Amino acid sequence: MGKDNRILNGVKFLVLSVILVLYLFPFFLVLINSFKERKEILSNPLGLPPALNLSNYIYAFTKMNYIRGFSNSLVITVFSVFLIVLLSSMTAYIFVRKKWKVNQFMFFFMVASMIIPFQGIMIPLVKIYGSINMMNSKWALIYMYVGFGASLAVFMFHGFIKSIPLELEEAATIDGCSQLQTFFKIVFPLLKPVTATISILDILWIWNDFLLPYLVLMVPEERTLPLSVFYFYGTYTIEYGPAMAALVLATMPVIVVYLLRQKQIIEGVLKGSIK
Template identity: 55%
Template sequence: MKSKKIKSLLYYLLSLFLFLAFVFPFIIIIINSFKDNLSVVRNPLALPEVFSFSNYIQAFNAMNFISALKNSLIVTIGSSLLIIVFSSMLAYFLVRWKWKVNRFIFLLLVMSMIIPFQSLMIPFVSIYGRLGLLDSKYVLMFYYLGFGLSLATFIYHGFIKNIPFELEEAAIIDGASRLQVFWKVIFPILKPITSTVLILDVLWIWNDFLLPSLVLVSAEERTIPLSTFSFFGTYTNNYGLAMAGLVLAIIPIIIFFLILQKHIVRGVVEGAIK
């Protein structure tokens, strides 16, 4: 009994330590978002003498937050939907059509996941810059589709392999086309894995800085991560405003998870069980 109590106590302390280690950076960001720049530099761990929302007002205006939020929402939602639609259909095609070339295509997709994006940066900007395919959030969505397709297809591929083909045969006998079979029979079954893919893509695209920094040049097209970076200059860094900007950037994604929390948890659990 004593050993069980000791183990449970150790698990509790370990969980508490991991929780504090995870939450601590967010607490520091929130605390420093109410300070001026000098106070942040002097003692970033101290509580603010006066809780003032002036940093949030200045950051909201300096970031052009409404425009940046709109751009981030368009890019994140549009890119995630494109990845889900194209990767699920591609995975279904690769699984159900037993062509030799399909194995080669799937192997190429898996191999592409190990190539770091940093190795593609220079040719990426050089080639697409000459083609005039930069400085547009809609073009950026196309790039996210290209970079996110392989992982999402890989995830869907393993899930679709376990779906009995008899379900599709019954729908085909009833006169359904292949597209109807996919959208009305297969895709609803993919709901758990779609939730997983959606979580991964939304977190990646919403927080991504590197790819938008290469593609989006004009201030009107900037996403929230790019707007937040405007507080860091070559010679001066305004940490107070930057922290307030980071809090503003975090709020939409927190609202997203709070609204879809039940669906996300249910989808991940069902996907894990299957």
């Protein structure tokens, strides 16, 4: 039995190692080519760079206006995730605790809306918001992200809140807490695992999103980092080296945050899945 377990563990380790390599290979390919000149990339894209040439990074940092793009992405991501978590948790709480008939219909409507693909409504959405002069604004984009992200967040919060004993809220009410105080002091702290899960999913989605900002933010001053990477893709030519460097610069903040907070992220995801 001990030998069989060692063989099984060895096979699992080998399979997981292969999967890890497959996942990391695209990023590795982008990273090594970000230090090469154009002719080196075209002649040998899989080879290691002859030297750590930072000229692509300096050029990309300047041309894409990295600081401005980073600040735009940060503002959009932080405000969008904050509003999605806050509003969705309060909505799910009302759906669970208030036995109104309209709540069942509204909850079903929000869950059903998750099956509608964004590509099916993006043209009418852009036309409507363009007609009321809400384009070229990061705040309009935040409003859209809240609308698109609320359904999944409400669905996840709804299932989690149902598992919280009602007696905890009744005890808080007896102690003199209002319903709003009960939610923020009793219920919301217990939602930490699912809140972490939703925040992770939404941060990755909003930070890396390209299509919706591309449709809404047409002014260069409002562009996010993924849109700034598009500077290096022309109609007839592509600046391969700077484009690779720009991709690394755009994804680096998320990677740094994950490396610094990986323990809390993994703990939140595991607790949310177990619950």
